[in-house]
Amino acid sequence: xxxxxxxxLIAMSGGVDSSVAAFLTIKAxxxxxxxxLKLFDNDELSLPxxxxxxxxxxxxxxxSVCRRLGIPHHVYNFKDSFRDSVIAxxxxxxxxxxxxxxxxxxxxxxxxxxxxxxxxxxxxxKVVTGHYARVEYDNNSGxxxxxxxADPSKDQSYVLYSLTQRQLSRTLFPLGEMSxxxxxxxxxxxxxxxxxxxxSQDICFVPDGDYAAFIEKFTGNSxxxxxxxxxxxxxxxxxxxxxxxxxxxxxxxxxxxxHPMYVKExxxxxxxxxLCENEGLFSREVIAHDINLISVERxxxxxxxxxxxxxxxxxxxxxxxxxxxxxxxxxxxxxxxAICRGQAVVLYDGDTVVGGGTIA
Numbered sequence: 315x316x317x318x319x320x321x322x323l324i325a326m327s328g329g330v331d332s333s334v335a336a337f338l339t340i341k342a343x344x345x346x347x348x349x350x351l352k353l354f355d356n357d358e359l360s361l362p363x364x365x366x367x368x369x370x371x372x373x374x375x376x377x378s379v380c381r382r383l384g385i386p387h388h389v390y391n392f393k394d395s396f397r398d399s400v401i402a403x404x405x406x407x408x409x410x411x412x413x414x415x416x417x418x419x420x421x422x423x424x425x426x427x428x429x430x431x432x433x434x435x436x437x438x439x440k441v442v443t444g445h446y447a448r449v450e451y452d453n454n455s456g457x458x459x460x461x462x463x464a465d466p467s468k469d470q471s472y473v474l475y476s477l478t479q480r481q482l483s484r485t486l487f488p489l490g491e492m493s494x495x496x497x498x499x500x501x502x503x504x505x506x507x508x509x510x511x512x513x514s515q516d517i518c519f520v521p522d523g524d525y526a527a528f529i530e531k532f533t534g535n536s537x538x539x540x541x542x543x544x545x546x547x548x549x550x551x552x553x554x555x556x557x558x559x560x561x562x563x564x565x566x567x568x569x570x571x572x573h574p575m576y577v578k579e580x581x582x583x584x585x586x587x588x589l590c591e592n593e594g595l596f597s598r599e600v601i602a603h604d605i606n607l608i609s610v611e612r613x614x615x616x617x618x619x620x621x622x623x624x625x626x627x628x629x630x631x632x633x634x635x636x637x638x639x640x641x642x643x644x645x646x647x648x649x650x651x652a653i654c655r656g657q658a659v660v661l662y663d664g665d666t667v668v669g670g671g672t673i674a
Contacts (some may be wrong), residue, residue, distance in 0.1 A: 412656025
């Protein structure tokens, strides 16, 4: 190793994306080490091992790839941090009527905070992940920029909007210019054991998608039944616990209604779930807090942007206004459907992430 060779710590889940990211980082001349994060025990959460990202098979797949690439592999135990910063926030959001995005919290508090602190302790220059996004430095503004991945079908910039200038300056996204097909093809060429491994789906610690059952089991709490009501307060039936419903939901209400109705809001004080017809789900203004700005240091005047209020939504034209130190108003040109408290509103200028915040 030369004295000037940079060192990179690769977050390796056992999947194909992080494995290809490791190869590309080595190819770029970094001295690399792979690390798999132990975020929870499957047994503790009563999860089937084959459906989660923290299984023994995933660790072994990551270790196998590191052996093939000729780099060290380590496992870091971040279970306590994950429980406090991701699982607890996930549960708290549902209990207070929100709909969380734990992938954002995992990136914010674990991959690009706790892991970066560990990289600092061990003398690594960069943290590397297999996200489909790009980081660039803008000489004109003197700021690090977060940009969409080149493959629009895989772009993950939405779940990375909380990255700070310091974190972006220390992060590499080697897959930012690639498509998923290109990444898989490269993995096959390299003979990596996970080249054809399926992508993980849903939330890693709730692989069956039954959030309410997970919350009840994890907390030991039961959530009381209450009334479904329409916007005039007329009782339509009984709900099975307020944590079981999200804004915009139609299926699974268990009601025989003369026309489709959807969850509009949750009245925590009276333990009621309020239903409406489809047109009642639309609104133009979003208020967000816990703001992080990336491409600009501050918003001193209204800014025209394109914005999205959920991961799989295309950006919509809007105007963003800073209301206070940590409050942002985003007004869309056209009403948006089923905006959920607890999700993120992320602002874009073309391919560049302006910033974002948590919908309040």
